Amino acid sequence: MSDAVPAVSGRDTLIRYLRDAGGVGILALAIFVPFIGLRLHGHMNGLALGYRPKLLAIGVVLAVLARVLVLIWQDRRVHQGRAAWRAARIASAGKYVTPLLLGFAVLLPLVPGIANFYIDLGVLVMTYVMLGWGLNIVVGLAGLLDLGYVAFYAVGAYSFALLAHYYHFTFWECLPLSGLFAALWGVCLGFPVLRLRGDYLAIVTLAFGEIIRLVITNWISLTGGPNGIYNIPHPTFFGLNFNLGGGAGTFSGFFGIDPDPKQLTTYLYYIIFFLALLTNWVTLRLRRLPMGRAWEALREDEIACRSLGINVRNTKLTAFAIGAMFGGFAGCFFATRQNFISPDSFTFIESATVLAIVVLGGAGSQLGVALAAVVMIGIPALLQDLSIYRMLFFGLALVIMMVVRPRGFVSTRTPSIALGRRKLISSELISEGHG
Amino acid sequence: MTCLLEVSNLVMRFGGLTAVSRLSFTAMRGDITAVIGPNGAGKTTVFNCITGFYRPSEGEIIIHREDQSTLALHRLPGFAIAKRGRVARTFQNIRLFGGMTVLENLMVAQHNRLQAATGFTLLAVLGLGRYRHVEAEAVERAKYWLEATGLTDRADEPAASLPYGAQRRLEIARAMCTDPVLLCLDEPAAGLNPRESEELNALLLKIRAAGCSLLLIEHDMGVVMKISDHIIVLDHGKKIADGAPADIRTNPAVISAYLGDGDDDDEDAVPVAAQ
Numbered sequence: 066m067s068d069a070v071p072a073v074s075g076r077d078t079l080i081r082y083l084r085d086a087g088g089v090g091i092l093a094l095a096i097f098v099p100f101i102g103l104r105l106h107g108h109m110n111g112l113a114l115g116y117r118p119k120l121l122a123i124g125v126v127l128a129v130l131a132r133v134l135v136l137i138w139q140d141r142r143v144h145q146g147r148a149a150w151r152a153a154r155i156a157s158a159g160k161y162v163t164p165l166l167l168g169f170a171v172l173l174p175l176v177p178g179i180a181n182f183y184i185d186l187g188v189l190v191m192t193y194v195m196l197g198w199g200l201n202i203v204v205g206l207a208g209l210l211d212l213g214y215v216a217f218y219a220v221g222a223y224s225f226a227l228l229a230h231y232y233h234f235t236f237w238e239c240l241p242l243s244g245l246f247a248a249l250w251g252v253c254l255g256f257p258v259l260r261l262r263g264d265y266l267a268i269v270t271l272a273f274g275e276i277i278r279l280v281i282t283n284w285i286s287l288t289g290g291p292n293g294i295y296n297i298p299h300p301t302f303f304g305l306n307f308n309l310g311g312g313a314g315t316f317s318g319f320f321g322i323d324p325d326p327k328q329l330t331t332y333l334y335y336i337i338f339f340l341a342l343l344t345n346w347v348t349l350r351l352r353r354l355p356m357g358r359a360w361e362a363l364r365e366d367e368i369a370c371r372s373l374g375i376n377v378r379n380t381k382l383t384a385f386a387i388g389a390m391f392g393g394f395a396g397c398f399f400a401t402r403q404n405f406i407s408p409d410s411f412t413f414i415e416s417a418t419v420l421a422i423v424v425l426g427g428a429g430s431q432l433g434v435a436l437a438a439v440v441m442i443g444i445p446a447l448l449q450d451l452s453i454y455r456m457l458f459f460g461l462a463l464v465i466m467m468v469v470r471p472r473g474f475v476s477t478r479t480p481s482i483a484l485g486r487r488k489l490i491s492s493e494l495i496s497e498g499h500g
Numbered sequence: 501m502t503c504l505l506e507v508s509n510l511v512m513r514f515g516g517l518t519a520v521s522r523l524s525f526t527a528m529r530g531d532i533t534a535v536i537g538p539n540g541a542g543k544t545t546v547f548n549c550i551t552g553f554y555r556p557s558e559g560e561i562i563i564h565r566e567d568q569s570t571l572a573l574h575r576l577p578g579f580a581i582a583k584r585g586r587v588a589r590t591f592q593n594i595r596l597f598g599g600m601t602v603l604e605n606l607m608v609a610q611h612n613r614l615q616a617a618t619g620f621t622l623l624a625v626l627g628l629g630r631y632r633h634v635e636a637e638a639v640e641r642a643k644y645w646l647e648a649t650g651l652t653d654r655a656d657e658p659a660a661s662l663p664y665g666a667q668r669r670l671e672i673a674r675a676m677c678t679d680p681v682l683l684c685l686d687e688p689a690a691g692l693n694p695r696e697s698e699e700l701n702a703l704l705l706k707i708r709a710a711g712c713s714l715l716l717i718e719h720d721m722g723v724v725m726k727i728s729d730h731i732i733v734l735d736h737g738k739k740i741a742d743g744a745p746a747d748i749r750t751n752p753a754v755i756s757a758y759l760g761d762g763d764d765d766d767e768d769a770v771p772v773a774a775q
Contacts, residue, residue, distance in 0.1 A: 350625045355607075355614040358600075362608040365597035372551060372589050373609050373678055374582030383621075480601045482639070483656045488601075494660040495599030 078140075086132045093128035097121055163432055170338060174331040184330045186446050188337055188402060192395055193442045195341040197422040197434040199391030202348055204420065205428035206357060207384035208364030208498015210267045213254070213274025214419050217247040217389035219411035221396025223281060226294040226406050236300035236401045240394060247393020248386040250277075255385035259378050274416055282408040293407025297400050302332060333402050340398060344391045345431055351387070353481045360384050361429075361481075364498040418442075425466060427473025428497065436474050503564050504529040504713050505550070505587075505682055510559035512545050512737075519545040520737045523559070527682070527730070529566075532704065532714045534724045536748075537734035538758060543717045544592060546734070547686055550715070551589045552578035563587065563682070583612050588680035590671045592687045592717075598660030602651055602670055605659050606642035609677035614638055645673040648706060650699075665696045672703065682713050689720040701727050725749070733757065 102121040106113045170191070174184045196218065203211045221243035228234040228242065258269045281288050288294065299307055305316045307329035316332075317324040351357035359380045362370050371377055400406050418441065426437030440462075448455045470476065476492035505527040512520040520542045527533040535543050548554040550561055550573065561573040563585050573585050581587050597605050607614070617634035618624035624631040646652045649669040654662060659670060668688060675683055688704075689697050697720060704727055708714060718724045724731065724745070731748045733741040735757040741748055748754055 347625060351621070354618055354621060354624050354631070355611050356618070356621050358604060358608050359611050359615075361600060361604075362597045362611075365599055366595050368553070369591070369595040369597065370608070371553070371579050372582055372591070372595075373611060373674070374579050375608070375611050376579050376583075478599055480604055480656065482603055482607060483601065484603060484639075484643075485656050488656055490599055490601070490658045494658045 082133055082136055085136060086129045089132040090125055090129040093125045094121075097124045097128075162436075166432075166435060174327075174334050181327050181330055184327065184334050186443060188330065188334050189446070190438055190443045191334065191337040191341050192399060192402075193419065193422060194435050194438040195337065195344050195395045195398075196392060196419045197426065197438050198341065198344040198348060198431060199388050199395065200419050200423050201388075201426075201429065201431070201434050202351075202360070202391070203384050203388035204423050204498075205430070205434075206348075206352070206364065207360040207381065208428075208496065209381065209384060210263065210498070211270045211385075211388070212267045212413075212416050212420065213270035213272070213277075214388070214392055215411050215413070215415040216254070216274040216277040217251060217392030218396040218399065218415065219277050219281060219408075220247045220250045220389075221393030222400040222406050222410070223288065223294075223396075224393065225397040225400045226297050227287070229297050229400075230294050235298060236397070240397050243397035244390040244393040247396065248390040251385040251387075251389025252382050254389075255382040259381055271413065271416070274411075274413060278408050278411050281411070289407075291408060293405055293409075295405050297404050297406065299329060299404065300332065300336060300401050307332065333398075337395075337398055337402075340394055344394075347387075347391075348431065356380070356383060358481055365496045421463075425463070425473055427470075427475040427477075427492075429478055429495075430473065430475035433473050433475030502529045502566075503527075504531075505533075505715065506560075506562040506564065507546070507550070508560050508562075510546065510549060510561065511557045512542070512549055512554060513557045518737055520549070520556075520734075523734070523737070523739055525732050525739060525742060527713060527715055529564075529681075529713055530708065530711070531729040532708055532716060532727050533730045533732065534716045534718055534728040535732050535734060536718065536721075536724055537740075540736075541734040542737040543734055544686060545737075547589065547684055547715075547717060549574070550581075551587055551684055552576060552581035565681075582678055582680070586679065586681045587684060588675035588678045588682070589684040590668075590675055590686055590688060592690065594664075594667050594671055596659040596667055596671060596674070599658060601656050602646070602659055602662070603639075603642055603655045605670060605674050606645060606677045607638060609674045610638045610641065613679075641677060641679075642673075645676050648676075649673040649703065665692055668692065668696075668700075669703070672707075676707065676712070680712055682715060683707060684715045686717050687719060688716070689718055689723045692720075694722075697723060 098121065101124050102117055104115045104117055106115050170187075173179070173187050196214070199217075200211065200214045203209050203214070224243040224246045225234070225236065225239040228239050229236075234242075254270065254273050258266050261269055282290055284290070301307075302316050305314065305319050307317075307324075308315045309324045309326065311324045312318045315324065316328055322328075348357075352361070359370065359375050360383075362373075362375065363377065363380055363384075367377055370380070399410070403410075422437045422441050423434055425441065426433030426435070445455055445459055448458070451458065472492040476495075477489040478492070478495050479489060480487050503526050507526070508524045510520055510523040511518065523542075523546065525533075535546060537543055545554065549556045552573065556574050559574070563571045563573055565571065571585050573581050573587065576585060582589075597608060600608070614631070614634060615621075617629065617631045619629045619631075623629035643652070643655075646655055649672060651662075651666060651670055651673065654666065659667065662670060668691075672683075672685065672688065685704075689700055692700060701723055704714060704716075704723075716724070716728065728745055731741075731743065731745055732739060733748060733751070733754050740753045740757055741751045743751070
């Protein structure tokens with residue numbers, strides 16, 4: 066480290082640290098005195114004021130130390146050269162993390178003796194990975210801020226639920242239909258919002274998400290309203306179901322093994338794993354095709370796209386439609402996994418969660434989004450023992466994350482084509498899109 | 501020599517302001533036509549009308565194709581002017597896809613040709629069809645223009661990381677990758693040093709030699725007078741002169757537009773200063 070430090074003397078640095086940390090100490094003291102230093106005790110005749118000087122001192126010292134650490138860390142980063150530091154980190158991480166994650170995902174349900182809870186959690190995380198990858202097409206590639214993605218999730222789920230309820234369609238028949246319907250709704254949403262950008266686009270997509278949910282809630286004769294739809298069938302394995310009763314026509318009966326709820330969970334896990342991989346594969350392919358390049362070009366500069374003869378309207382519509390299609394697939398899967406759906410599953414918080422996954426992961430990055438889904442969905446579920454502090458730690462982690470890496474876990478972009486070696490493009494050069 | 505672009509009675513109003521009034525001119529096939537005029541004369545507005553960024557309030561903009569057929573640009577939606585009219589443009593303030601590499605910029609420019617080969621994207625996603633072949637051709641075309649603009653070494657770098665002069669050249673290369681019949685350049689020499697300006701002249705002459713006509717807005721008279729075949733002078737939205745560079749140089753109306761009225765002694769002032 067020291068060799069890279071320019072000619073700033075140690076004394077100057079020390080004074081700067083002391084001044085800065087001292088300020089933080091005074092601030093901490095001012096805040097902590099009422100919160101930590103003073104305490105009200107219940108007393109025989111009313112309340113009595115108590116003092117906690119030791120705890121107060123510890124709090125202030127901790128704040129000062131934390132500030133000093135932040136300062137040291139900031140200086141280190143400046144000297145190391147941010148771009149090089151990042152590029153090296155990402156390049157080395159990307160090389161190993163992807164196969165590791167993939168291997169872990171493939172083997173997770175096969176770990177001997179693993180509890181059903183963890184496989185089920187894997188299913189949940191994988192659903193959000195898929196949703197994140199789907200939304201990534203719209204937000205990350207095309208740069209269109211969509212706050213109503215849950216609408217397509219709902220369309221997919223209800224397409225299957227209604228077709229199964231009224232016409233006894235099976236999961237495998239409905240899966241493509243759900244994607245198709247969701248894509249159609251994506252185009253429906255796309256048309257009115259084509260002229261909108263940025264904040265305005267976000268608001269209209271938000272409203273669209275709410276409209277879908279309210280229609281589902283209020284069209285009681287069709288959807289059952291807030292009561293939802295029950296008895297949505299689970300997927301079958303080449304015609305074999307997963308009834309726990311066993312016997313002919315069931316998975317366990319056919320293979321001559323004991324029925325176990327884990328069999329169904331494992332099956333669901335591999336279905337969503339496959340669907341998520343499909344989403345990823347299609348996205349990666351599309352990025353190298355004219356359509357995907359046009360999406361990214363649209364994010365970078367819409368006017369330039371127009372001057373090159375790219376039909377901006379159609380390009381935006383394809384982004385909405387394909388993003389929505391994967392949302393629809395995920396919705397169909399959600400319905401079959403839950404057995405039961407109601408409008409409560411499709412509130413705005415779902416859209417916000419998926420968008421947070423995309424932003425936290427690094428818009429446009431497939432690996433980043435997968436990591437972010439694990440962090441956003443998996444970790445809170447695993448921390449359930451921490452009860453009320455769970456969301457506190459979680460919120461803090463998100464804030465720190467956005468301070469440290471404002472463009473997400475993986476913020477670099479890999480070129481879609483190159484004459485020589487593909488060099489990663491730093492996030493400083495990449496536009497975030499204007500809606 | 502045949503007519504390529506015919507603008508007749510073009511009027512562009514913004515509310516009460518008339519930016520262009522009753523402008524008519526033609527650009528010949530194989531010519532470099534320059535549009536000059538003082539700041540605020542309406543040059544960029546004319547460009548935006550021709551390239552479909554504004555819809556003219558009145559008037560017609562017609563492209564005459566080689567097979568004698570015509571295409572009314574003022575009736576086309578914006579993007580179709582580049583696609584069907586084969587009119588490409590660059591921008592006064594450079595508009596590149598900054599986060600994409602130089603090569604990617606040139607591939608996006610060939611979007612329509614490439615997209616047509618993907619079988620509605622579906623076949624290409626599955627790796628079927630002739631997309632691979634067409635993409636290889638597109639890369640060759642991109643390489644040609646990279647070579648012509650001296651950007652081959654930087655093909656894999658993000659466009660935003662290029663120096664200013666190279667970004668200008670890349671924008672021209674990108675426009676040329678759309679295979680236009682008419683290339684509209686909005687102040688291509690702005691901010692270039694004299695040597696870069698010379699290189700630009702050579703590039704523009706090369707483009708003309710390759711069969712593409714040019715329409716040029718430029719303040720740098722060194723570029724305009726040296727390479728233009730035909731100059732149109734605008735002032736306050738009206739055409740005040742139209743002719744060969746030698747005629748424009750001595751046209752009293754042009755001189756008074758640039759220098760104000762009553763400067764008849766300084767007839768050569770503008771062009772000389774600019775040479």
